[in-house]
Amino acid sequence: MALYKGKEYTEGNNIEQPQELSNTYTRLWGLNIPNKIRIHFWKIINESMPTLWVLKSQKLVVNTLCPVCQVEQESVAHLFRDCDFLKQVLEGIGVVSSTSNIDQNWKQRLVEEVLNNSITGFRLLAISYWALWYNRNKIYHEEIREQVHEVIGFINAYMLEIEQLSGLSRSGHIPKHIIWEPPEGDIIKFNFDASFNQ
Template structure:
């Protein structure tokens, strides 16, 4: 057992070549900057940077690279580094090496997803800020929202009523069962908000939600 263990250790120690390009010694600077695979992916993404007069400390090199990038370029460069390291681990542990076009496609798709989610979040924040404006005069503003569990067809609605000073006049939650879809859930929440206003005797109300579809 000890002989086999020693052989395995010796094999690991002696095998210092980069598992991706198998040409140069594997170091952090090689993986993130000098490996031929990294350089090809970087060129395809338009993220390539000059390796002339290389900074011997890869940390300083990376910091200098990010210092001159835009926010978009920084995001892509970060995804690139993560994808390169993930590919290295897949190659080392499973013997699976991604093609350059596969890595580029993954990075572009991941970046596009980040941009999309950022736009959705920004849109929701704008709607939320607009929704939370206080009502005019003696009116009562009632805000409603709901979450929908698709697997269980259940929902939970939250309703809150405020006056023009921002003081909470009433609030409640409702559990919904056998709900068909998110749109039905939001519509039911709206109806519950109206019913609550009627039960409490509010005379003039504004009812608002953050749903993007028309109820």
């Protein structure tokens, strides 16, 4: 159950193990990924994504058909568990579901995915979900439909970039705190926020 614009809605039952959920949040906030992806994954866990199903309950849209697969109504569980496009992308990047119990509560299943994955696997899953939501928005708002291999390429490139930046931050030294001092002698220093042609 989640709140969306002051009203309650639910796509499944509440999670039964609060400690598992707490551990999931601890892993999520400790993950070495951009904050926008952490927040996105948090919204998925709490079913607070503005899917068409939620927007229809708020009387903001009429059609709830998933814009990605155009087969079922768009809910959080559909987009991030049942959608055929999602399954093809996750298979393409090597993310394998740890459980195949489709009748299991959506939130419980996602928490198990997080806790059973390695840190690298969890990072890849979070980036994949964020990339799939980005792809969904391109389809819905711009009518730009990418192929499975294009989304896989985007995810792999993003993952590689994060790993490279992480390596740079570990290998780089932290500069000493430098205090500004006026230049010596008859030197005048000018700082410009624009270009300067002497």
